Structures are given as C-alpha cells and as structure tokens.
Amino acid sequence: MAFMDFSASAIRILLILILFLDPISAIEYPQELINELFPYLMNNNINSSYTISPEPTKIPIPNSPQNSSPLAPALFVIGDSSVDCGTNNFLGTFARADRLPYGRDFDTHQPTGRFCNGRIPVDYLAMRLGLPFVPSYLGQTGSVNDMIRGVNYASAGAGIIFSSGSELGQHISLTQQIQQVMDTFQQFILSMGEDATYDLFSNSIFYVSIGSNDYIHYYLRNVSNVQSLFLPWSFNQFLAQTMKQEIKNLYNANVRNVVVVGLAPIGCAPYYLWLYQSENGQCIEKINNMIMEFNFAMRFMVQELNQELLEANIVFCDAFEGSMDIIKNHDRYGESLDSCLHFKRFNVTTDACCGLGKYRGWIMCISPDMACNNASNHIWWDQFHPTDSVNEILADNIWSGMHTSMCYPMNLQEMIAHNAKR
Numbered sequence: 528m529a530f531m532d533f534s535a536s537a538i539r540i541l542l543i544l545i546l547f548l549d550p551i552s553a554i555e556y557p558q559e560l561i562n563e564l565f566p567y568l569m570n571n572n573i574n575s576s577y578t579i580s581p582e583p584t585k586i587p588i589p590n591s592p593q594n595s596s597p598l599a600p601a602l603f604v605i606g607d608s609s610v611d612c613g614t615n616n617f618l619g620t621f622a623r624a625d626r627l628p629y630g631r632d633f634d635t636h637q638p639t640g641r642f643c644n645g646r647i648p649v650d651y652l653a654m655r656l657g658l659p660f661v662p663s664y665l666g667q668t669g670s671v672n673d674m675i676r677g678v679n680y681a682s683a684g685a686g687i688i689f690s691s692g693s694e695l696g697q698h699i700s701l702t703q704q705i706q707q708v709m710d711t712f713q714q715f716i717l718s719m720g721e722d723a724t725y726d727l728f729s730n731s732i733f734y735v736s737i738g739s740n741d742y743i744h745y746y747l748r749n750v751s752n753v754q755s756l757f758l759p760w761s762f763n764q765f766l767a768q769t770m771k772q773e774i775k776n777l778y779n780a781n782v783r784n785v786v787v788v789g790l791a792p793i794g795c796a797p798y799y800l801w802l803y804q805s806e807n808g809q810c811i812e813k814i815n816n817m818i819m820e821f822n823f824a825m826r827f828m829v830q831e832l833n834q835e836l837l838e839a840n841i842v843f844c845d846a847f848e849g850s851m852d853i854i855k856n857h858d859r860y861g862e863s864l865d866s867c868l869h870f871k872r873f874n875v876t877t878d879a880c881c882g883l884g885k886y887r888g889w890i891m892c893i894s895p896d897m898a899c900n901n902a903s904n905h906i907w908w909d910q911f912h913p914t915d916s917v918n919e920i921l922a923d924n925i926w927s928g929m930h931t932s933m934c935y936p937m938n939l940q941e942m943i944a945h946n947a948k949r
C-alpha cells in the first residue's frame with residue numbers, strides 16, 4: 528500500500544469495520560485493527576514503504592525574546608506522545624501524528640509529529656525560557672550545534688515499562704531515551720570538552736513526561752495478566768522506582784534540574800468515556816483513582832530524590848490537578864482569559880475535536896474530515912490528547928502556577944530564580 532493512499536483507504540476500511548463489528552469486539556480495536564489492517568507495521572521492519580524520512584525541519588521561533596539571553600542554556604525533553612515533537616515520524620509505528628489535521632493550528636499549520644492541533648507544553652515552556660522550539664533527536668542533523676539549545680527524545684507510545692505500547696509498533700522507551708541522553712552527553716564532551724558539557728547539563732532544564740502508556744497500553748489492557756499480579760498501588764510503586772533509577776542515571780550525567788510531569792486524568796479521555804459507556808460524559812473514576820495514586824507515588828519519589836541527591840532540583844508537576852481544574856471550572860477559564868470575546872472557552876469538555884463515535888472517542892483521528900472546525904473551545908483534541916489551548920494553560924501552570932498551582936515544591940520559574948541565587 529503506498530503511503531499516500533494510506534489515509535483515504537484506511538478511512539474506507541474503518542467505516543466498513545464500523546458496520547460489521549459489534550461494539551463488544553470493537554472494544555479491542557487497537558490490537559485487532561492493527562493486526563488485521565496493518566500487519567506490516569508489526570514486523571519491525573523500519574524499511575517498509577510507508578516509512579518516509581522527512582527532512583529535518585527548521586521551525587521559526589515565534590515571539591522569542593531574541594535579544595535577551597535565555598533563562599536556561601537548553602531544554603531537554605523525555606517522554607511520550609504528550610511531548611513527542613516528531614521522533615515517531617522516523618519509526619515504524621501506528622502512533623504517528625504526521626498527517627493533517629494534526630498540526631493544523633501549529634505555527635507552520637503543518638503536521639510535525641506533535642499529537643495536537645497546535646503546540647505541546649514544551650513549546651510554550653521553550654518560549655518562556657527564551658529558547659527556540661526544541662528539535663526531535665531523530666529529526667536533527669546530529670551535530671552539536673543543532674542540539675546545544677536542547678533536544679527532544681520523546682516518543683509516542685513509549686512507557687516507563689519497556690514493552691508498554693509495543694503493540695503499536697516501534698517506539699523509544701524511557702530507558703532507551705535516557706541512553707540517548709547519555710549518547711548526547713558523550714558527544715558534547717567530545718566536541719566541547721568536559722567542563723563546558725558539565726556546565727551545560729547542570730544548568731539546563733530536563734522535562735520528563737511519561738507513564739500514560741503504562742496505563743493505556745499495559746495495565747488497563749491487563750497485558751500479561753498484570754492486574755492479577757499487581758494491585759494499582761504496587762504497580763505505581765514499581766513505576767515510581769523505575770523512574771527514580773532513571774533520574775539518578777541523569778544525575779550521574781550532571782543533570783540537576785528536572786521537571787517530572789504527572790499523568791493527566793486519563794479516565795476523562797474521550798476514548799475511555801466511549802469504552803466504558805460513560806453517562807453524560809462523567810469521568811471513569813476507577814481509572815482516575817489509579818492515576819491519582821500514580822501521581823502521589825511520583826510526587827513522593829521526587830521528594831525523596833531531593834533529599835538523597837546533593838544539589839538536585841527536582842519538581843513534580845501534577846497534570847491531573849491542572850487538568851481537572853480546567854474540566855471543572857471551564858466557565859471560569861472562559862471568563863478570565865477571553866473576557867472580551869463573546870464565547871465561553873471550553874464549552875465542549877467531553878468530546879474530542881477529532882475522531883468518530885460517541886464522544887468522538889471510538890475511532891482515532893486520522894483524517895481532516897473527522898475534526899471539528901474550531902478546536903479552541905475543546906479540552907480534548909483526539910481520543911487521548913488535549914488541545915493546544917489546554918497545553919498552554921498547563922505550561923503556564925508549570926511555569927508560574929498562573930491559573931492553579933500544580934508543582935511541588937516549586938514551579939519552574941521559582942526553580943530558575945533559586946538556581947540564580949546559588
């Protein structure tokens with residue numbers, strides 16, 4: 528199947544499937560669809576004809592304070608589809624956002640690999656820091672010059688557990704991303720010397736946003752009977768301990784400033800509203816309870832690390848709190864942010880902008896016809912990912928707690944001020 532024909536014929540096949548599958552078997556659709564429709568995605572052959580290798584793209588820096596010096600030398604990003612900015616465009620995977628309508632409201636109005644209509648939180652934070660948008664590790668030339676302001680290693684489908692998300696195809700897991708950071712570290716040392724590299728790493732910001740696929744593609748799917756072996760509490764302890772070890776590995780490469788971002792309320796995502804046949808868009812409490820526990824375990828782990836690691840500056844930002852504040856108080860956001868406009872921001876709080884089925888949560892977003900006209904009044908862009916508007920609010924909260932305070936023990940702006948005093 529030629530790549531160009533892919534989305535048009537995929538929609539046709541999906542529509543036929545909708546007619547023939549009953550809702551019960553459709554519940555298993557990610558696995559089934561992938562196995563049936565896209566067997567070539569599963570053979571791990573990165574040379575398949577659909578794999579294109581886009582040229583590294585230079586994205587212009589919007590409104591960046593060009594003249595003032597940045598508040599941190601670089602921003603490094605580790606994570607999953609919440610912050611992937613193009614890694615998966617280079618991998619053989621079903622989890623790619625390289626076609627419209629993804630990116631339609633981005634600065635370039637082109638798909639980039641971001642799982643959003645526009646910008647992701649790290650884009651907004653890069654601007655706050657006075658840095659350009661951070662390029663994807665696989666999308667840049669590999670020269671130190673391209674990486675000196677930061678690198679984004681995040682890969683959609685990746686989890687803290689190596690095999691989370693593997694039914695989607697290839698991804699770069701947390702451990703592999705940390706390995707890539709180490710490779711970058713070595714490359715910097717060879718090119719700039721040890722002192723300059725140690726300085727750069729210790730003053731840069733490392734942003735880690737990962738874990739939702741350990742739920743979406745592992746625990747909630749009961750892979751390898753995991754639900755019988757681990758209660759959510761011990762599963763979360765396991766994830767937190769794994770994350771702790773990886774942050775220690777970063778610390779050994781002289782990383783000092785880390786922002787660990789918790790999980791969003793996955794139980795409110797359109798996919799789960801559809802799957803659990805939510806009434807009136809009520810969030811799936813069972814899932815959200817596990818997510819809150821995850822965030823609690825991570826927050827506690829971060830607190831421990833700050834005590835264990837000398838001069839470490841690690842903050843935990845609770846995306847659940849920030850997102851629930853938007854979902855619950857969406858009217859207030861409309862008034863406070865756009866008082867001059869005659870519309871309520873976020874009057875669509877349950878339905879995705881792009882997708883098909885109830886809550887637009889059944890079939891994933893793969894074509895512009897599936898999308899609403901204007902995403903800015905939606906909380907959810909697709910089955911799992913928030914809109915640009917939500918990402919901006921979350922980034923503002925991480926930066927300064929602008930709308931609601933969600934970072935512990937301090938927000939990013941305070942962390943930078945704290946560093947400046949040292």
Ligand SMILES: *[C@@H]1O[C@H](CO)[C@@H](O)[C@H](O)[C@H]1NC(C)=O
Nearest residue numbers: 570571572573574575576578
């Ligand atoms: C993939 O392509 C490269 C270069 O075209 C080739 O060297 C390699 O053998 C191919 N790998 C597979 C698995 O076909």
Ligand SMILES: *[C@@H]1O[C@H](CO)[C@@H](O)[C@H](O)[C@H]1NC(C)=O
Nearest residue numbers: 748749750751752753754755
């Ligand atoms: C998970 O899978 C195992 C084996 O397939 C099954 O025995 C168990 O009941 C499942 N657990 C849940 C909560 O569905």
Ligand SMILES: *[C@@H]1O[C@H](CO)[C@@H](O)[C@H](O)[C@H]1NC(C)=O
Nearest residue numbers: 869870871873874875876904
């Ligand atoms: C949300 O607001 C827009 C703009 O006022 C309106 O067109 C749309 O119908 C509203 N949607 C809902 C679900 O209220």
Ligand SMILES: *[C@@H]1O[C@H](CO)[C@@H](O)[C@H](O)[C@H]1NC(C)=O
Nearest residue numbers: 868869870900901902903904
């Ligand atoms: C979306 O709606 C808002 C409010 O109605 C409006 O300000 C904005 O220009 C619209 N965006 C697009 C792309 O139509």
